[in-house]
Amino acid sequence: MSRAWGGDGGGGAPAGTAGARPDEARRHNRAALLRRLHVAGPCTRATLAAELGLNRSTIKAVVDGLAEAGVVTEAVPAQRNGAGRPSLMVLPEPEAAVVLAIDVRVEQVAMAMVGIGGQVLGRHSWNLHHRTRAPGEVITHIAESAQLLADELAVSARGAAVSVPGVVRRDDGFVHEAPNLGWRDVALGTRLAAVLRIPVQVANDAELGALAEHVRGEAHGVDDLVYISADRGVGGGVIAAGRPLRGTRGYVGEIGHLVVRPGGRDCYCGNRGCWETEVGEAALCRALGLPEDTPRGVIVAELRSLATAPLPGPLDEFAEWLATGLVTVVNVTAPDLVVLGDLFTALPPAVVDHVRTQVHERSLVSRAVGGTRIETSPLGRDAKLVGAAELAFEPVLGAV
Numbered sequence: 077m078s079r080a081w082g083g084d085g086g087g088g089a090p091a092g093t094a095g096a097r098p099d100e101a102r103r104h105n106r107a108a109l110l111r112r113l114h115v116a117g118p119c120t121r122a123t124l125a126a127e128l129g130l131n132r133s134t135i136k137a138v139v140d141g142l143a144e145a146g147v148v149t150e151a152v153p154a155q156r157n158g159a160g161r162p163s164l165m166v167l168p169e170p171e172a173a174v175v176l177a178i179d180v181r182v183e184q185v186a187m188a189m190v191g192i193g194g195q196v197l198g199r200h201s202w203n204l205h206h207r208t209r210a211p212g213e214v215i216t217h218i219a220e221s222a223q224l225l226a227d228e229l230a231v232s233a234r235g236a237a238v239s240v241p242g243v244v245r246r247d248d249g250f251v252h253e254a255p256n257l258g259w260r261d262v263a264l265g266t267r268l269a270a271v272l273r274i275p276v277q278v279a280n281d282a283e284l285g286a287l288a289e290h291v292r293g294e295a296h297g298v299d300d301l302v303y304i305s306a307d308r309g310v311g312g313g314v315i316a317a318g319r320p321l322r323g324t325r326g327y328v329g330e331i332g333h334l335v336v337r338p339g340g341r342d343c344y345c346g347n348r349g350c351w352e353t354e355v356g357e358a359a360l361c362r363a364l365g366l367p368e369d370t371p372r373g374v375i376v377a378e379l380r381s382l383a384t385a386p387l388p389g390p391l392d393e394f395a396e397w398l399a400t401g402l403v404t405v406v407n408v409t410a411p412d413l414v415v416l417g418d419l420f421t422a423l424p425p426a427v428v429d430h431v432r433t434q435v436h437e438r439s440l441v442s443r444a445v446g447g448t449r450i451e452t453s454p455l456g457r458d459a460k461l462v463g464a465a466e467l468a469f470e471p472v473l474g475a476v
Protein backbone atom coordinates (compact mmCIF):
# COMPACT_ATOMS: atom_id res chain seq x y z
CA MET A 77 0.00 0.00 0.00
CA SER A 78 2.99 2.31 0.05
CA ARG A 79 2.72 2.58 -3.73
CA ALA A 80 2.93 6.21 -4.66
CA TRP A 81 1.64 8.03 -7.71
CA GLY A 82 4.61 9.85 -9.23
CA GLY A 83 6.64 12.14 -7.02
CA ASP A 84 9.03 10.65 -4.57
CA GLY A 85 6.59 8.78 -2.34
CA GLY A 86 7.48 5.35 -3.64
CA GLY A 87 10.75 5.89 -5.39
CA GLY A 88 13.26 5.99 -2.55
CA ALA A 89 15.44 3.20 -1.32
CA PRO A 90 13.50 0.59 0.65
CA ALA A 91 14.47 -0.15 4.21
CA GLY A 92 17.39 -2.47 4.53
CA THR A 93 18.57 -2.04 0.96
CA ALA A 94 22.29 -2.69 0.87
CA GLY A 95 24.11 0.61 0.63
CA ALA A 96 21.14 2.80 1.67
CA ARG A 97 22.19 5.23 4.37
CA PRO A 98 20.26 4.81 7.66
CA ASP A 99 18.86 8.36 7.58
CA GLU A 100 17.67 7.86 3.99
CA ALA A 101 15.97 4.61 4.97
CA ARG A 102 14.36 6.34 7.95
CA ARG A 103 13.10 9.19 5.78
CA HIS A 104 11.76 6.75 3.24
CA ASN A 105 9.98 4.65 5.87
CA ARG A 106 8.49 7.73 7.47
CA ALA A 107 7.17 9.01 4.12
CA ALA A 108 5.83 5.57 3.14
CA LEU A 109 4.03 5.15 6.46
CA LEU A 110 2.55 8.61 6.32
CA ARG A 111 1.46 8.08 2.73
CA ARG A 112 -0.24 4.81 3.74
CA LEU A 113 -2.18 6.62 6.47
CA HIS A 114 -2.95 9.53 4.16
CA VAL A 115 -4.40 7.37 1.38
CA ALA A 116 -5.95 4.42 3.21
CA GLY A 117 -6.78 5.87 6.62
CA PRO A 118 -6.00 4.86 10.22
CA CYS A 119 -4.79 1.35 11.00
CA THR A 120 -2.83 -0.61 13.60
CA ARG A 121 0.95 -0.86 13.85
CA ALA A 122 0.63 -4.54 12.92
CA THR A 123 -1.20 -3.66 9.71
CA LEU A 124 1.41 -1.03 8.89
CA ALA A 125 4.18 -3.58 9.46
CA ALA A 126 2.47 -6.12 7.18
CA GLU A 127 1.58 -3.69 4.42
CA LEU A 128 4.90 -1.86 4.35
CA GLY A 129 7.00 -4.99 4.80
CA LEU A 130 8.82 -3.60 7.82
CA ASN A 131 9.52 -5.21 11.18
CA ARG A 132 7.64 -4.12 14.29
CA SER A 133 10.55 -2.34 15.89
CA THR A 134 11.05 -0.19 12.80
CA ILE A 135 7.33 0.64 12.73
CA LYS A 136 7.47 1.53 16.43
CA ALA A 137 10.41 3.87 15.89
CA VAL A 138 8.70 5.62 12.95
CA VAL A 139 5.30 5.94 14.68
CA ASP A 140 6.93 7.20 17.88
CA GLY A 141 8.89 9.79 15.90
CA LEU A 142 5.77 10.97 14.06
CA ALA A 143 3.75 11.05 17.30
CA GLU A 144 6.45 13.14 18.97
CA ALA A 145 6.29 15.59 16.08
CA GLY A 146 2.47 15.76 16.43
CA VAL A 147 1.86 14.26 12.99
CA VAL A 148 0.04 11.14 14.21
CA THR A 149 -1.74 10.07 17.37
CA GLU A 150 -2.56 6.62 18.70
CA ALA A 151 -5.98 5.76 20.06
CA VAL A 152 -8.08 2.79 21.13
CA PRO A 153 -10.44 1.89 18.25
CA ALA A 154 -14.13 2.64 18.78
CA GLN A 155 -15.09 -0.89 17.80
CA ARG A 156 -13.28 -3.74 19.49
CA ASN A 157 -13.10 -7.23 18.11
CA GLY A 158 -13.13 -10.03 20.65
CA ALA A 159 -11.59 -10.07 24.09
CA GLY A 160 -8.11 -9.07 25.11
CA ARG A 161 -6.12 -5.93 24.81
CA PRO A 162 -7.17 -3.91 21.75
CA SER A 163 -4.54 -2.81 19.24
CA LEU A 164 -4.01 0.91 19.14
CA MET A 165 -4.93 2.63 15.90
CA VAL A 166 -2.45 5.06 14.34
CA LEU A 167 -4.31 8.15 13.11
CA PRO A 168 -2.94 11.01 11.05
CA GLU A 169 -3.40 14.51 12.48
CA PRO A 170 -5.00 16.39 9.55
CA GLU A 171 -3.66 19.79 10.54
CA ALA A 172 -0.08 18.59 10.95
CA ALA A 173 0.44 19.20 7.23
CA VAL A 174 -1.97 21.22 5.14
CA VAL A 175 -1.95 21.94 1.42
CA LEU A 176 -3.86 24.40 -0.73
CA ALA A 177 -5.75 22.90 -3.70
CA ILE A 178 -7.02 25.18 -6.45
CA ASP A 179 -9.24 24.31 -9.40
CA VAL A 180 -9.47 27.00 -12.07
CA ARG A 181 -12.48 26.17 -14.26
CA VAL A 182 -13.91 28.21 -17.09
CA GLU A 183 -16.77 29.58 -15.03
CA GLN A 184 -15.53 29.22 -11.47
CA VAL A 185 -12.48 28.96 -9.26
CA ALA A 186 -12.69 26.55 -6.33
CA MET A 187 -10.10 26.20 -3.60
CA ALA A 188 -9.71 24.09 -0.49
CA MET A 189 -7.33 23.70 2.42
CA VAL A 190 -6.79 19.96 2.78
CA GLY A 191 -5.14 18.13 5.66
CA ILE A 192 -3.35 14.76 5.87
CA GLY A 193 -5.82 11.99 5.16
CA GLY A 194 -7.55 14.12 2.54
CA GLN A 195 -9.71 15.93 5.06
CA VAL A 196 -11.11 19.18 3.66
CA LEU A 197 -10.60 21.75 6.42
CA GLY A 198 -12.25 24.61 4.56
CA ARG A 199 -13.18 25.67 1.06
CA HIS A 200 -14.11 28.69 -0.97
CA SER A 201 -15.20 29.37 -4.54
CA TRP A 202 -16.18 32.28 -6.78
CA ASN A 203 -17.58 32.67 -10.25
CA LEU A 204 -15.55 33.93 -13.18
CA HIS A 205 -16.88 36.34 -15.77
CA HIS A 206 -15.27 37.69 -18.88
CA ARG A 207 -13.63 40.53 -16.94
CA THR A 208 -12.52 38.55 -13.89
CA ARG A 209 -11.07 35.71 -15.95
CA ALA A 210 -7.86 37.60 -16.82
CA PRO A 211 -4.81 35.84 -15.32
CA GLY A 212 -3.81 38.82 -13.15
CA GLU A 213 -7.31 39.07 -11.67
CA VAL A 214 -7.45 35.34 -10.96
CA ILE A 215 -4.00 35.32 -9.34
CA THR A 216 -4.88 38.28 -7.08
CA HIS A 217 -8.19 36.74 -6.07
CA ILE A 218 -6.53 33.38 -5.33
CA ALA A 219 -3.91 35.06 -3.12
CA GLU A 220 -6.54 37.04 -1.19
CA SER A 221 -8.86 34.07 -0.74
CA ALA A 222 -6.02 31.78 0.33
CA GLN A 223 -5.05 34.28 3.01
CA LEU A 224 -8.65 34.57 4.25
CA LEU A 225 -9.01 30.80 4.36
CA ALA A 226 -5.71 30.40 6.21
CA ASP A 227 -6.69 33.07 8.77
CA GLU A 228 -10.15 31.60 9.26
CA LEU A 229 -8.80 28.09 9.82
CA ALA A 230 -5.64 29.20 11.61
CA VAL A 231 -3.52 26.96 9.41
CA SER A 232 -0.81 27.60 6.86
CA ALA A 233 -0.33 25.56 3.72
CA ARG A 234 3.02 23.92 3.03
CA GLY A 235 2.43 23.72 -0.70
CA ALA A 236 -0.19 24.31 -3.36
CA ALA A 237 -1.27 22.81 -6.65
CA VAL A 238 -3.50 24.26 -9.33
CA SER A 239 -5.68 22.54 -11.93
CA VAL A 240 -5.98 24.41 -15.24
CA PRO A 241 -7.99 23.35 -18.29
CA GLY A 242 -5.17 23.88 -20.72
CA VAL A 243 -1.77 22.94 -22.05
CA VAL A 244 0.54 23.15 -19.05
CA ARG A 245 4.29 22.64 -18.85
CA ARG A 246 4.65 20.67 -15.63
CA ASP A 247 8.35 21.52 -15.24
CA ASP A 248 7.59 25.10 -14.20
CA GLY A 249 3.81 25.51 -14.21
CA PHE A 250 3.79 27.58 -17.38
CA VAL A 251 0.37 27.65 -19.05
CA HIS A 252 1.04 27.64 -22.77
CA GLU A 253 -2.61 27.84 -23.81
CA ALA A 254 -5.91 27.55 -21.96
CA PRO A 255 -8.25 28.44 -24.84
CA ASN A 256 -11.53 28.22 -22.93
CA LEU A 257 -10.14 30.62 -20.32
CA GLY A 258 -8.68 32.86 -23.01
CA TRP A 259 -5.19 32.44 -21.51
CA ARG A 260 -1.96 32.24 -23.45
CA ASP A 261 1.63 32.14 -22.17
CA VAL A 262 0.90 32.65 -18.47
CA ALA A 263 3.73 31.90 -16.01
CA LEU A 264 1.11 30.79 -13.50
CA GLY A 265 3.33 28.59 -11.32
CA THR A 266 6.01 31.26 -10.88
CA ARG A 267 3.54 34.11 -10.34
CA LEU A 268 1.45 32.22 -7.81
CA ALA A 269 4.50 30.98 -5.91
CA ALA A 270 5.63 34.61 -5.62
CA VAL A 271 2.36 35.80 -4.06
CA LEU A 272 1.55 32.69 -1.98
CA ARG A 273 5.18 32.26 -0.86
CA ILE A 274 4.94 28.45 -0.94
CA PRO A 275 5.89 25.90 -3.62
CA VAL A 276 3.20 25.80 -6.33
CA GLN A 277 2.66 23.09 -8.92
CA VAL A 278 0.37 23.54 -11.90
CA ALA A 279 -1.13 20.68 -13.89
CA ASN A 280 -3.61 19.97 -16.64
CA ASP A 281 -7.11 19.41 -15.25
CA ALA A 282 -7.63 15.98 -16.81
CA GLU A 283 -4.30 14.77 -15.45
CA LEU A 284 -5.41 15.79 -11.96
CA GLY A 285 -8.79 14.12 -12.50
CA ALA A 286 -6.93 10.90 -13.26
CA LEU A 287 -4.78 11.31 -10.12
CA ALA A 288 -7.86 11.92 -7.97
CA GLU A 289 -9.65 8.84 -9.28
CA HIS A 290 -6.49 6.79 -8.81
CA VAL A 291 -5.94 7.80 -5.19
CA ARG A 292 -9.46 8.35 -3.88
CA GLY A 293 -12.03 7.52 -6.56
CA GLU A 294 -13.27 4.87 -8.93
CA ALA A 295 -9.76 3.82 -9.96
CA HIS A 296 -8.36 3.21 -6.47
CA GLY A 297 -6.14 0.14 -6.83
CA VAL A 298 -6.24 0.30 -10.66
CA ASP A 299 -2.89 1.10 -12.25
CA ASP A 300 -3.93 1.57 -15.89
CA LEU A 301 -6.67 4.08 -16.37
CA VAL A 302 -7.89 6.97 -18.44
CA TYR A 303 -9.89 9.85 -17.00
CA ILE A 304 -11.95 11.91 -19.42
CA SER A 305 -12.69 15.48 -18.33
CA ALA A 306 -15.66 17.26 -19.83
CA ASP A 307 -15.97 20.85 -18.76
CA ARG A 308 -16.32 23.38 -21.58
CA GLY A 309 -13.64 21.39 -23.42
CA VAL A 310 -12.79 17.70 -23.35
CA GLY A 311 -9.47 16.33 -22.10
CA GLY A 312 -7.89 13.12 -20.99
CA GLY A 313 -5.46 12.06 -18.27
CA VAL A 314 -3.73 8.70 -18.52
CA ILE A 315 -2.10 6.66 -15.78
CA ALA A 316 -0.08 3.75 -17.13
CA ALA A 317 1.50 1.16 -14.84
CA GLY A 318 0.68 3.42 -11.88
CA ARG A 319 2.44 6.47 -13.32
CA PRO A 320 1.06 9.52 -15.10
CA LEU A 321 1.70 9.36 -18.82
CA ARG A 322 3.40 12.57 -19.84
CA GLY A 323 5.47 13.56 -22.80
CA THR A 324 8.13 16.09 -23.56
CA ARG A 325 8.77 18.73 -20.85
CA GLY A 326 5.90 17.39 -18.80
CA TYR A 327 3.14 18.14 -21.28
CA VAL A 328 0.25 15.69 -21.36
CA GLY A 329 -1.55 14.53 -24.50
CA GLU A 330 -4.66 16.33 -25.73
CA ILE A 331 -7.17 13.53 -26.12
CA GLY A 332 -9.98 16.02 -26.84
CA HIS A 333 -8.25 16.93 -30.07
CA LEU A 334 -8.22 13.49 -31.62
CA VAL A 335 -9.73 14.01 -35.04
CA VAL A 336 -12.81 11.80 -35.16
CA ARG A 337 -14.68 13.48 -38.01
CA PRO A 338 -12.47 14.64 -40.89
CA GLY A 339 -14.06 17.69 -42.50
CA GLY A 340 -16.19 18.28 -39.39
CA ARG A 341 -16.56 21.50 -37.42
CA ASP A 342 -13.68 23.93 -37.06
CA CYS A 343 -11.87 23.63 -33.73
CA TYR A 344 -9.91 26.46 -32.09
CA CYS A 345 -6.83 24.24 -32.18
CA GLY A 346 -6.63 24.76 -35.93
CA ASN A 347 -7.99 21.35 -36.85
CA ARG A 348 -11.43 20.23 -37.93
CA GLY A 349 -13.65 17.52 -36.52
CA CYS A 350 -11.85 17.13 -33.15
CA TRP A 351 -13.52 14.84 -30.59
CA GLU A 352 -14.19 17.92 -28.43
CA THR A 353 -16.28 19.50 -31.22
CA GLU A 354 -18.54 16.41 -31.17
CA VAL A 355 -18.77 15.64 -27.45
CA GLY A 356 -17.89 18.91 -25.65
CA GLU A 357 -20.39 21.05 -23.78
CA ALA A 358 -21.42 22.95 -26.94
CA ALA A 359 -22.09 19.67 -28.79
CA LEU A 360 -24.15 18.41 -25.88
CA CYS A 361 -26.20 21.63 -25.95
CA ARG A 362 -26.82 21.22 -29.68
CA ALA A 363 -27.92 17.62 -29.15
CA LEU A 364 -30.37 18.75 -26.49
CA GLY A 365 -31.69 21.58 -28.63
CA LEU A 366 -30.29 24.23 -26.23
CA PRO A 367 -28.25 27.34 -27.07
CA GLU A 368 -24.51 26.64 -26.90
CA ASP A 369 -24.02 29.07 -24.01
CA THR A 370 -26.64 27.44 -21.79
CA PRO A 371 -25.58 27.52 -18.11
CA ARG A 372 -24.22 24.25 -16.74
CA GLY A 373 -27.08 23.81 -14.25
CA VAL A 374 -29.68 23.95 -17.02
CA ILE A 375 -27.79 21.38 -19.13
CA VAL A 376 -27.57 19.00 -16.18
CA ALA A 377 -31.27 19.47 -15.36
CA GLU A 378 -32.15 18.75 -18.99
CA LEU A 379 -30.02 15.58 -18.96
CA ARG A 380 -31.64 14.42 -15.73
CA SER A 381 -35.09 14.94 -17.24
CA LEU A 382 -34.36 12.48 -20.04
CA ALA A 383 -35.38 8.86 -19.73
CA THR A 384 -32.66 6.77 -18.17
CA ALA A 385 -33.38 3.96 -20.68
CA PRO A 386 -33.52 3.16 -23.54
CA LEU A 387 -31.02 5.48 -25.23
CA PRO A 388 -32.76 8.89 -25.37
CA GLY A 389 -33.32 9.91 -29.03
CA PRO A 390 -31.69 13.37 -28.82
CA LEU A 391 -28.47 11.78 -27.60
CA ASP A 392 -28.20 9.04 -30.28
CA GLU A 393 -25.58 10.79 -32.33
CA PHE A 394 -23.79 12.24 -29.30
CA ALA A 395 -23.43 8.74 -27.81
CA GLU A 396 -22.06 7.51 -31.13
CA TRP A 397 -19.33 10.17 -31.18
CA LEU A 398 -18.51 9.54 -27.54
CA ALA A 399 -18.05 5.85 -28.34
CA THR A 400 -16.04 6.55 -31.50
CA GLY A 401 -13.48 8.64 -29.62
CA LEU A 402 -13.29 6.20 -26.73
CA VAL A 403 -12.63 3.25 -29.06
CA THR A 404 -9.47 5.02 -30.21
CA VAL A 405 -8.50 6.09 -26.69
CA VAL A 406 -8.85 2.49 -25.48
CA ASN A 407 -7.00 1.08 -28.49
CA VAL A 408 -4.10 3.49 -27.94
CA THR A 409 -3.78 3.32 -24.14
CA ALA A 410 -5.13 -0.17 -23.21
CA PRO A 411 -6.55 0.84 -19.83
CA ASP A 412 -8.33 -1.40 -17.31
CA LEU A 413 -10.75 1.40 -16.63
CA VAL A 414 -12.07 4.57 -18.26
CA VAL A 415 -13.59 7.11 -15.87
CA LEU A 416 -15.97 9.66 -17.38
CA GLY A 417 -15.86 12.89 -15.38
CA ASP A 418 -17.54 16.29 -15.04
CA LEU A 419 -20.51 16.83 -17.33
CA PHE A 420 -20.42 13.19 -18.44
CA THR A 421 -21.43 12.11 -14.92
CA ALA A 422 -24.88 13.57 -15.67
CA LEU A 423 -25.39 11.45 -18.81
CA PRO A 424 -28.33 9.05 -18.60
CA PRO A 425 -27.15 5.49 -17.77
CA ALA A 426 -28.37 4.27 -21.17
CA VAL A 427 -25.81 6.52 -22.89
CA VAL A 428 -22.97 5.12 -20.78
CA ASP A 429 -24.24 1.56 -21.39
CA HIS A 430 -24.34 2.21 -25.14
CA VAL A 431 -20.78 3.55 -25.10
CA ARG A 432 -19.61 0.56 -23.03
CA THR A 433 -21.13 -1.91 -25.51
CA GLN A 434 -19.79 -0.04 -28.53
CA VAL A 435 -16.25 0.13 -27.13
CA HIS A 436 -16.36 -3.57 -26.33
CA GLU A 437 -17.52 -4.46 -29.84
CA ARG A 438 -15.26 -2.06 -31.75
CA SER A 439 -11.99 -2.05 -29.78
CA LEU A 440 -9.49 -4.89 -30.17
CA VAL A 441 -8.03 -4.09 -26.75
CA SER A 442 -11.41 -4.07 -25.05
CA ARG A 443 -12.30 -7.42 -26.63
CA ALA A 444 -8.96 -8.85 -25.53
CA VAL A 445 -9.58 -7.97 -21.88
CA GLY A 446 -13.20 -9.09 -21.96
CA GLY A 447 -14.63 -5.56 -21.93
CA THR A 448 -12.88 -2.41 -20.70
CA ARG A 449 -14.61 -1.03 -17.63
CA ILE A 450 -16.22 2.34 -18.32
CA GLU A 451 -17.66 4.16 -15.30
CA THR A 452 -18.70 7.66 -14.35
CA SER A 453 -16.68 9.51 -11.72
CA PRO A 454 -17.86 9.23 -8.11
CA LEU A 455 -15.92 12.40 -7.32
CA GLY A 456 -17.87 14.49 -9.85
CA ARG A 457 -17.08 18.21 -9.84
CA ASP A 458 -14.58 17.83 -6.99
CA ALA A 459 -12.24 15.52 -8.93
CA LYS A 460 -9.80 18.27 -10.01
CA LEU A 461 -9.70 19.77 -6.53
CA VAL A 462 -9.00 16.36 -4.98
CA GLY A 463 -6.31 15.76 -7.63
CA ALA A 464 -4.70 19.13 -6.94
CA ALA A 465 -4.56 18.32 -3.22
CA GLU A 466 -2.91 14.97 -3.92
CA LEU A 467 -0.36 16.58 -6.24
CA ALA A 468 0.47 19.19 -3.60
CA PHE A 469 0.86 16.45 -0.97
CA GLU A 470 3.42 14.46 -2.97
CA PRO A 471 6.47 16.50 -1.90
CA VAL A 472 4.91 17.50 1.44
CA LEU A 473 4.42 13.98 2.80
CA GLY A 474 8.08 13.21 2.20
CA ALA A 475 9.17 16.24 4.19
CA VAL A 476 6.86 16.21 7.23
Ligand SMILES: [Zn+2]
Pocket residue numbers: 332333343344345346347350352
Ligand atom coordinates in the same frame (compact mmCIF):
# COMPACT_ATOMS: atom_id res chain seq x y z
ZN1 LIG B 1 -9.09 20.63 -31.77
